[in-house]
Amino acid sequence: PTRPAGPYLEGLNPAQRAAVLALDGPVLMLAGAGTGKTRALTARIAHLLVTGTARPQEILAVTFTNKAAREMKDRVGRLMGETVEGMPWLGTFHSVCVKLLRRHAELVGLKSNFTILDTDDQIRLMKQLIVADGIDEKRWPPRMLAGLIDAWKNKAFTPDKVPLADAGAFDHKGIDLYAAYQRRLLDLNACDFGDLLLHMVTIFQTHADVLNQYQRRFRYILVDEYQDTNVAQYLWLRLLAAAHRNICCVGDDDQSIYGWRGAEVGNILRFEQDFPGATVVKLEQNYRSTEHILAAASGVIAANTGRLGKTLFTDARGGEKVRLIGHWDGEEEARWIGEEIEALQRGTRGLDRVGLDAQAILVRASHQMRAFEDRFLTIGLPYRVIGGPRFYERLEIRDAMAYFRLAVSPDDDLAFERIVNTPKRGLGDKAIQTVQKVARANGVGLVEGARLVVQAKLLGGKGLRELALLVDGIDRWHSQVRAEADTHQELAEMILDESGYTGMWQADKTPEAPGRLENLKELVKALDNFENLQGFLEHVALIMDNETEQEGEKVSIMTLHAAKGLEFPAVFLPGWEDGLFPSQRSMDESGLKGLEEERRLAYVGITRAEALCTISFAANRRVYGQWQSALPSRFIDELPVDHVDVLTPPGLYGGGYGAAGMAATASPKLREEAMSDLHQKAVDADVYNSPGWRRLQARGAVRGLSQPIETRNMVIDLDAVSAFTTGDRVFHQKFGYGVIEGIEGDKLDIAFDKAGSKKVVAKFIVSADA
Ligand code: ATP
C-alpha cells in the first residue's frame, strides 16, 4: 500500500475488517443475511483503490442485479471520495460478458456488432428450425426446446459437450436442434443471453492468450451473492482467477434461491477446495433487523436440512414482533395493507413515521401484484414495481385486453393488429398488409377490411380460413357483450378460450408459461370489481394514462426474488398460503429440494425487514370467479411463537371474516390465540347481535354459525355483505364523493356531492374516511 487507509474501515467490525484487509489470496465470506457482507465487499473495493493496491481497471466486481451494481457503484464512489480516478468494472455477469465478447467476438465466429436476442426472438428462431426439420411442433413446442437449450448453456455445455445421458432427451432431437440453433445464430450475427457467458468460457478455454490477458488485467475479483452462480458463471470466474487467485466471494447458502435457473449452491460450499488456503471469514452480527425479525427468520430456516448452520445475533433489542394477520380474501388483504401503509406513513401506528420509500411489499408470484396495484390506484397511493412490468403492462395482459377491446368495440384497429396473429394463425405480414389495403381502400376499419378480404377470398387456403374464423369470433363476442346474457367474467373467459389464447400458453412448456396463465386468471378475477367489460376497460385506460412517472415517495412492490440483497424498514409479506407460498410446484415435487428453496425464499423475505415485518394470508382466493379456500402456509407453523404477534383484522365484519379465516385454516399454535382474540373482539363489539350479522344470517349468507362461534366450515357470501352504515362518507370511481343515505342489501343510496342521488352497488364504493 502506498497510501493510508480511509474512513471506510471505521464503520466495520473486526471480522469485516479482516475480510477487507486480507487483500491477497482467496477470501470467502460466508454469512447470514444482513451481516454486512455487501458492505465489507464494497469497503474492500475502496480499500484496494485508496491504498493504491490496484488501479480501477484492475478490479472486477460482479453482482447479481443491475440495481445492486448501481448501488455498489454509488457506495464505492461515496467511500472513496475524490481520491481515485476512474471506476472498476462493476456489473452483472451478463453486462461484463457483453463488454468482453464485443472485443473478441470473431473468436467464436461473430462480428463485434452482434445482436442479443430476447426470449421472443429466441422462440421464433427455434420455431423456424423445428418447422424446417419437419418436426411436429405440437409434440416438441419451441419454447420447451429453447428452455432445454438454456439449461444446457447454464451448465456450460456447448452442443459437442452435452453429456450422452442428457442428449437423449426429446429423442435426440434437442441436441440436433441445439447445434442447428447455434449455427443459425452465427449466420444472423446474433447470440442469446446464455451465449454471453458460454462464448466467453469457450474463448477462455480455447485461447490461452486471451485468458492470460484478462488474468493479468483483473488482478482483483469480487463476487456478491456467490450462492446463486450457475456452472457457466462459476467456470468463467475460476478461469479468470486461476493465476493470481485474488478472488473474494461472499454469499449465504441459506439465500440460494435460483436453483430453478441452474444455480448451484455447491459452488459456494466447494470454495475452499477450489481455492486451497482461502481466508474464510464468518460474520455473525446482523446489523439490519431487530431481534424478533431475526429470530423469526432463523426459526423458519432451521427447518431446512443440510445447512451449514450459522449463528446470528443482533444488538437491536426489543422492537415490534413479527406481525401475522389472516384475511378473508386477497382483496381484503390488499385493502388492509394499503391502510396499514398509510397509517405507518402518518405515524399513527405508535412507531415513527415510516415514509413510503421505506416500505415494501414482497410477493411470491407476480400475479399477486394485481390486487395491490388496483387497490393503490383506487386510493391514490403511489407505488413502483421493481424488476418487472406493472401488471397491466405485461405481455399476456395486453394481449388479453386487446381481445376484450375488440369484443367491446370491433373497430379498435390497434387491438386487431395486436392479436390478429396471436396465437399464430398463419397470418403473416403479407396477409395483414392485404387486410390493411382493403380496409383503407374501402374507408373501413380492419375488422371490416378482414371481412371483405374473406368474402373476396383475397388470401390463400389456411390464412383465409383462419381469418374467417377470427372475424366470426369477433362478431360473436361483440353480440354477446351487447346481449349481456353471460356475466362479463364468463364472457372474458370464453373469449380467451375460443380465440385459442389460453390454449397457446397451456401448450407452452417453458418456466414462464404457468406464471402467464396465473396472470390471465388474475385478470379475469379483477373483472369482478367492475360492472361490465366496458367499465373495466375504462379503468385500465385510466391507469395506463397515469403512467407518467410521478415524483415523490413510493411504496415498492416486487417479487421475493427481486428483493435479494435489499433492505426496508417496513416489509409486508402477503399470500403465505400453501400452493402460493410454498408454490404448488414445489409441493407436488417428490423430495424436499423445491420446498427447501421456497423456505430459503421465506428467509430472504423476512430478513429484508429492518424494524417491522408483517406476514399475511388469505383464507380464500378467488379464481375465475370461484372461491378457493387456502391453507395458511406451512412456513407460518415454523415461525417461533414468542416472536410473533397475531393481529386482529379491523372493523366489525373484518373481525368476523378474519376469525373465520383463522379458524378454518390457521396453524394450530397461532390459530388458538388468534381465534380467542378475534372472537372476544367480536363479542365485545356485539357483532353477533348486530343487525348486520343478523341480516347475513337471515339471508343465509352465514352458514353453520352457532354461538359460541364455530366457524370451521362457515361460509360467508360476500356479495350479501355491506360493510357500510348510513352517514358514511364514500367515494365512487365515476360519481366521486358522497354520503350514504340508505342501505338496502348490497345496494346503497348515496347523495353524491356532484352527481346527485344514486343507487349504487356496495362493492363499487370505497370508504372516504381514511
Ligand atoms: P444480505 O445477505 O441480505 O445481502 P449483507 O450481509 O450483504 O446482507 P449488508 O447489506 O452489507 O448485509 O448490510 C446490512 C445492513 O447493515 C446495511 O444497512 C449495512 O449498512 C449495515 N452494516 C453492515 N455492517 C455494519 C457495521 N459494522 N456497523 C453498522 N452497520 C453495519
Ligand code: MG
Ligand atoms: Mg448483500
